[in-house]
Amino acid sequence: MLGETARTWLHRWDEQQERYSPDREERFQVVIDIVGRSLDRSGTAARPLLVDLGCGTGSLTTRLARAFPRADTVGVDADPLLLGLAEEAVAGTDIRLLARDLTAPGWADAVAPAPWDAAVSSTALHWLDPGELAALYRTLAARLRPGGVFVDADNRRPADDPELIDIARHVRARRAHRTGRQGREAWAGWWKTFLSAPELAPLTEARARSPIAHRTFRQPNGLTTAAQTALLREAGFSGAATVWQCGDDSVLVAVR
Ligand SMILES: C[S@@+](CC[C@H](N)C(=O)[O-])C[C@H]1O[C@@H](n2cnc3c(N)ncnc32)[C@H](O)[C@@H]1O
Numbered sequence: 287m288l289g290e291t292a293r294t295w296l297h298r299w300d301e302q303q304e305r306y307s308p309d310r311e312e313r314f315q316v317v318i319d320i321v322g323r324s325l326d327r328s329g330t331a332a333r334p335l336l337v338d339l340g341c342g343t344g345s346l347t348t349r350l351a352r353a354f355p356r357a358d359t360v361g362v363d364a365d366p367l368l369l370g371l372a373e374e375a376v377a378g379t380d381i382r383l384l385a386r387d388l389t390a391p392g393w394a395d396a397v398a399p400a401p402w403d404a405a406v407s408s409t410a411l412h413w414l415d416p417g418e419l420a421a422l423y424r425t426l427a428a429r430l431r432p433g434g435v436f437v438d439a440d441n442r443r444p445a446d447d448p449e450l451i452d453i454a455r456h457v458r459a460r461r462a463h464r465t466g467r468q469g470r471e472a473w474a475g476w477w478k479t480f481l482s483a484p485e486l487a488p489l490t491e492a493r494a495r496s497p498i499a500h501r502t503f504r505q506p507n508g509l510t511t512a513a514q515t516a517l518l519r520e521a522g523f524s525g526a527a528t529v530w531q532c533g534d535d536s537v538l539v540a541v542r
Contacts, residue, residue, distance in 0.1 A: 287325070288295060292374035296469070299399045305470035306441065308462040313439045314346055314408065316530045316537050318353045321403075321404045325344050325354065333358050334403035339388055339422075340410025344372035344381070346439075350406065353379050359399050362386050364501075366411035367480070368494035387497065390419040394425050408439045412506040419507060419518050424533060427515075427522030430456045430542040436523065439530075439537045443510045457533030467542050 304310050311365050326332055334357045338347040351359040361376075363369050364387040386393035388411075388455030405426050407522045411419060426436050462468040481490055493499050508518075511528055518526040518540040526540035 289374070289494070292371050295371055295483075295486075296343055296345075298374055298418065298476070300345055300409050301478045302464075302471045302473065303345070303409065304467045306458075307439075307468045307473065308465045309532050309535065313530065313535065313537060314538075316351050317346065317437045318350060318409070319472050320435055320437050320537075320539055321350065321406065322353065323421075324404055325357075328403065331403055332339065332356070335398055335401075336360070337362065337397055337402055337405045339405060339513075340413075341372060341383070342368045342408075342410065344375040344383070346406060346408045347372065347381055348375050348379070351376075351379055357403075358382070360384060360400070360419070362393060362397065364388070364496065364498040366496055366498075370486070370489035370492075377443055388422055389414060392527070394429055398431075400429045400530060402426075402429045402434060404435050404437065405430065406437045409441065409519060411438055412442060412509075415507050416509060416513075416517070417533065419477070419509070419514070420521065423518050423521035423523070427518075427542060432542055433514075434542045436478040436518070436542070437537060438514075438540075438541040439535075441506075441535050442503065442514065442538070443508060444534055444536075445510055445512070451534070453462040454534035458535050459533075461532050467505050511536065511538060 295363045307313060311463040335397055336350055336357045336359045338361045344361055347359060347361035360382045362384045363373060369383055369385055370427045385395050386396055443451050515526040526538060528536045529539050530537040
């Protein structure tokens with residue numbers, strides 16, 4: 287639909303996100319490595335089901351589908367504007383994109399019945415408040431097959447201690463500085479330009495009518511890694527741990 291324009295915006299999105307997650311590409315690869323290990327171990331599904339939660343423009347979804355071409359890869363997001371760009375990113379593939387709010391009942395039914403093989407996410411679930419996140423974890427625990435994984439790459443608090451929170455942020459900021467990504471376009475400025483781009487007007491109008499327009503600029507939930515791990519166990523996961531980290535940017539894995 288938007289062709290070259292969309293590709294420019296997709297690239298600009300990835301560049302902007304690296305300001306906040308300077309090792310974003312490595313982090314994506316870690317997510318893929320974990321899913322690959324889980325699929326190798328299960329060895330059975332002819333067409334494994336992989337779900338990207340809060341897929342946005344499809345950065346992780348497309349990388350996942352390229353890594354696992356046999357899989358049924360599904361991206362779920364509630365933002366019509368970012369999904370509009372994702373549609374361009376997945377053109378010519380069999381990736382499915384679903385416009386659903388992860389806090390609304392029934393979103394998982396639109397994806398597929400159980401069993402799912404893996405659910406992944408990147409820089410998305412910190413927008414869900416603790417009750418919403420607990421409900422999401424319960425849904426995932428009910429859908430994932432035994433041994434299936436939930437892999438969540440996100441910025442999260444390492445602990446409740448303000449000094450430790452600041453140290454973790456500092457480590458990530460220094461990494462962004464060393465990799466030359468600290469000066470990248472900032473989140474707020476990106477959105478300001480994006481929302482006023484004339485070529486995106488139909489998608490922008492769809493976004494303005496959507497409840498997500500009022501959700502995504504809330505405060506992050508502020509949950510620590512320990513709190514999220516506890517919620518995952520309560521939801522029915524057998525275990526959860528951080529397996530990759532740079533300051534407050536980390537990959538948390540939960541095994542069903
Ligand atoms: C920072 S973006 C990350 C997008 C993508 N995963 C990436 O790494 O580039 C956060 C995404 O979470 C989505 N999101 C936030 N709350 C959501 C909800 N309740 N339901 C569905 N998607 C949600 C937003 O629409 C946005 O696309």
